[in-house]
Amino acid sequence: MGHENRVVDKTMAKHHPELELLTEHAAGSLSLAQAACISAHLNYCDCCSRTVARLQTIGAAMFESLDPEPVGDALLDRVLARLDEEAPLCYQPAKRKGQDATPALLSRLMAGDFSDLVWKKVTDALRITPIRTGDPQFEFSLLHIKAGGEIPHHDHRGSEMTLVLQGGFSDDQGSYHPGDFIYRSASDVHAPRAFANEDCLCLAVIDAPLRFTGWKYRWMNPFLRLQAG
Template sequence: MIKHHPSADILIDFAAGTLPVAQAACVSAHLNYCDCCRGSTEQLQSIGGVLMEQLVPVAVSESVLDSILARLDEPVPLSFIQQRVRHRRVDLPGLLNRIINGDFSQLAWKRVTRSLSVSHLQTGDDQREFALYRIAAGGNIPNHRHGGAEMTLVLEGGFSDELGTYHPGDFVFRDASDVHAPTAIDGEECICLAVLDAPLQFTSWQYRWLNPFLQLQAG
């Protein structure tokens, strides 16, 4: 049973197509688990369609049609998520689908601490980090803050923090002011999809030396 969902504002932006592509991918992955949010999104898209039909048409130049047709040859967003493996970019077609379906077999993981590994993926959104976090059973991500918003979707296992406990399909949003230390529930490894406006910044003195390393990995 999914208990944690995107806010109405996030769903409205998603339905309107105005969410940044990396965040849209995270919300889309949540909809894969959540009938409730999928129904809400379909309703919002219907409302958006009705509102569009009521707009008064405005004449545009012919170059607008040309520029739209030219974009038909561009890759579909997220159809090719990339990963950098040993300084090479590797195209992984359909990776998002495989991740949502629990297949993490082709990912390259970087160990950050004894309990935490990270797999950074490229989505074409240079403003955001899109990564999988793997936390060992009972392990934690050290206390950290964010330089911006953080979206997290649990894919396997579960974790808890100061505000709750989260299981597969649960969606968690934290803003820049939040400091927390997610801990994987006992007995099961936790794998999450995370979209960050800026790399994590560990706040406890034992782990602060890792911050430059995290920022390098996000590039």
């Protein structure tokens, strides 16, 4: 899987975050990993980008109408203490002319450059590589599903955000293509199957390990751990 230059079609996404998630994103109240996933979707979707921009404008107007609150020394100390922390989602190649404001690592993944990632095999069809975001509550990973391959029926013991980067997959609830955003709650059970003609690559953000529900793979569940941070 080498580097491939791709032009992002911002009208291609058919599945989007709910308004509540976009509102939380605009307000800056989502976790870092979740915000990164939605930010990547915005690069595929002009409609959601406009919605977030409007929400931010409304939020800014409401914020300006509030009375100012004093900021204590403790908050300033916490901010200064974080200045030396390593930046999450960091990648260093030279910025190309016309490149947008997407975090550099997300831009690289969306362009198809996976050359230096280390993959872990989960099943014959699924490989995964966690990506550091600095978020202690959510695992942010890149999933690779072989063309025609299926991830066995599972839930996640928690929430799951998925963004399709390349190829696509289908499950009992629909078919998903590059740019599509899918949210699953803990009660949802599904078995994504990659399209037959192309490997599928997705970003996934979870707050609990997946849990296989079929008897053939249940033995793996005790060994699955959340790799957050």
